[in-house]
Amino acid sequence: MTDPVLDIRGLNKSFGALRASQDIDLTLHPGEIHALIGPNGAGKSTLIQQIAGGLRPDSGQVIFDGRDVTGLSTAARARLGMGRTFQISALAMDYTVLQNAVLGALGARGGVYRFFRPVMRDADLLARARAALDTVGLTEFQALRTSELSHGQRRQLEVAVALTLSPRVFLMDEPMAGLGADGSRRLMEMLDDLRAQAPILLIEHDMDAVFALADRISVLVYGQIVATGTVDEIRANAEVRTAYLGEEEDA
Amino acid sequence: MRRETLLNAAVLALLLAVPLWAQATDEPFTITLATRAVILAIAGVGLNVALGLGGLVSLGHALFFGVGGYAMGILAFHAQSYTTLIDWPVTIEGTKSMPVIWLVAVLASALAALGVGALSLRTTGVYFIMITLAFAQMFYFFAISWPAYGGEDGMSIYVRNGFPGLNTMDPIQFFAVCFGLLLLVLLIVWRLSRSPLGLMLGAARQSEARVQALGQVPYRLYLTAFVISGAITGLAGALFADLNRFVSPTMFSWQTSGEIMVFVILGGVGRVFGPVAGAALFIVLEHSLGGLSEFWHIYLGAILLGVVLFARGGLYGLLAGRERAHD
Known part of the structure; x- marks a missing residue:
């Protein structure tokens, strides 16, 4: 197997008595979608925050591209190529759709500390931003203010901004949450193609999407990874059934 | 043309027309009022870089206004008293040249903003407001207790500083500058x-969170904005001191910080020309209401309350609508 792009080793994080992450090992290899599933409160978001840099783990390492990034800030990790989408949209709501996309292209290209040239006239940035909007299907909404977008469109824009970064890895925190059936299907098709560009660590509640898309699945329950494997392995895993899938069926 | 562009043009035209009319009718006091509005507008435009663009609620911009003022005061004081500013390691003398004073004022206030910003921007929200206020108060009390430059009484500069080719004592020419x-x-x-x-x-x-995910450090962005903001307000301070030919610790006071913020809020937070309209309106109110009652601030307070409650975008929000995002 090729070297993993992302290699999480023995990650631990506690909040008081609550152990949100316990000895988590996780790898993400080139070309794959690795889905992380688990019931609410299992520690999925805590884990992705530790990977992206928002939270410092108590112990363990995050190895990105062969480099230990555990001590680096969110911004530094982003510059190394971690492209993140947020569970609750963290877009600039007063800006237009196009401005948000340009923002991503600007972050990726650098040269932020320029004071005088109008950024919305920069052909290079505009081209990158428009290409990303085109990919997610937001081209016709580019002049709208982001606060005027529907929930689903905001999710699409989150993905578009991540695209403009041309990251080495995508960290996606529930990109399909709240999307309609149509939107989910579109996004799934997109992610399906996207894995060739960069591998995706996908946190997702939508089980159908996960089983349709993922190359591998890890199941997180009470801060621990109880199983990792292919779709079929996870489906067949008794522990997962009782701990997670079974629960859902009862509910 | 868009409404905002029209409004910008109208504000500038009015600001230009009033002193020209006053010049024609020989009303130098009105020219001085207009000059005051212009200078305070510069201070407001400066604060707006931090407050409007960066969302940094600084209640300490009097600090930079004062640093600019004292930069002018100290340089001019030494020039008019024929004393040197420092003798060692090199001799530096005072100056009465406006361009040099502006440069010193801008650099000094930028430096002050760098120091204050580097410390204050580690905090957010109400702590940021309080710490910027605290820094300005420190400078205020320092200025009061510094006898070399007038202490509590401040310093008078007898002749307005010079600008090459102009007679700056002529109100309309100083207004033009x-x-x-x-x-x-x-x-x-x-x-x-x-x-x-x-x-x-x-x-x-x-x-x-968004900006960090794009590889940017918010602190650095804020600090850059804060320094630019402080430098512009410092320039206004130097001009204000020159207008009055007087520098005093009042320039550092928290009331000054508050007034600068009032210009921004009255005009429209985040609108480039907002503070210009705000400062002009403030001067008009001060002049007209001030004539009615010594306690005109009560009316100003009521107007401000109205703006905050019913017209968040200030004068610009009211007249020009929401800001256009881009072309």
């Missing part, structure tokens, strides 16, 4: 607001 600087500052801030830095700074104001 200040108006020119306002235009320059507006140009710089307008370009800044549309620049890569402006876009990223505005994004940091709206979502720090």
Whole structure:
């Protein structure tokens, strides 16, 4: 197997008595979608925050591209190529759709500390931003203010901004949450193609999407990874059934 | 033409027409009032870079206003008393040249903003407001207790500083100098607001998490904005001191910080020309209401309350509508 792009080793994080992450090992290899599933409160978001840099783990390492990034800030990790989408949209709501996309292209290209040239006239940035909007299907909404977008469109824009970064890895925190059936299907098709560009660590509640898309699945329950494997392995895993899938069926 | 462009043009035209009319009818006091409005507008435009673009609620901008004022006061004081500013390691003398004073005022206030910003920007929200206020108060009490430059009484500068080719004691000529600087500052801030830095700074104001995910450090963006903001307000301070030919610790007071913020809020937070309209309106109110009652601030307070409650966008929000996002 090729070297993993992302290699999480023995990650631990506690909040008081609550152990949100316990000895988590996780790898993400080139070309794959690795889905992380688990019931609410299992520690999925805590884990992705530790990977992206928002939270410092108590112990363990995050190895990105062969480099230990555990001590680096969110911004530094982003510059190394971690492209993140947020569970609750963290877009600039007063800006237009196009401005948000340009923002991503600007972050990726650098040269932020320029004071005088109008950024919305920069052909290079505009081209990158428009290409990303085109990919997610937001081209016709580019002049709208982001606060005027529907929930689903905001999710699409989150993905578009991540695209403009041309990251080495995508960290996606529930990109399909709240999307309609149509939107989910579109996004799934997109992610399906996207894995060739960069591998995706996908946190997702939508089980159908996960089983349709993922190359591998890890199941997180009470801060621990109880199983990792292919779709079929996870489906067949008794522990997962009782701990997670079974629960859902009862509910 | 868009409404905002029209309004910008109207505000500038009015600000230009009033002193010209006053010149024609021989009313030098009105010219001085207009000059005051222009200078305070520069201070407001400066604060707006931090407050409007960066969302940094600084209640300490009097500090930079005062640093600019004292830069002028100290340089001119030494020039008029024929004493040297320092003797060692090199001899530096005072000056009465406006361009040199402006440069010193801008650099000194930028440096002050760098120091104050580097410390204050580690905090957010109400702590940031309090710490910027505290820094300004420190300077205020320092100025009061510094006898070399007038202490509590301040310093009088007998003759207004000079600008090559102009007679700055002539009110209309000094007005022209200040108006020119306002235009320059507006140009710089307008370009800044549309620049890569402006876009990223505005994004940091709206979502720090977003900006970090794009590989940017919000602290650095804020600090850059804070320094630019302080430098512009410092320039206004130097002009204000020159207008009055007087420098005093009042320039550092928290009331001054509050007034600068009032210009921004009255005019429209985040609108490039907002503080210009705000400062002009403030001067008009001060002059007209001040004639009615000594306690005109009560009416100002009521108007401010109205703006905050019913017209968040200030004068610009009311007259020009919501800000256009981009072309």
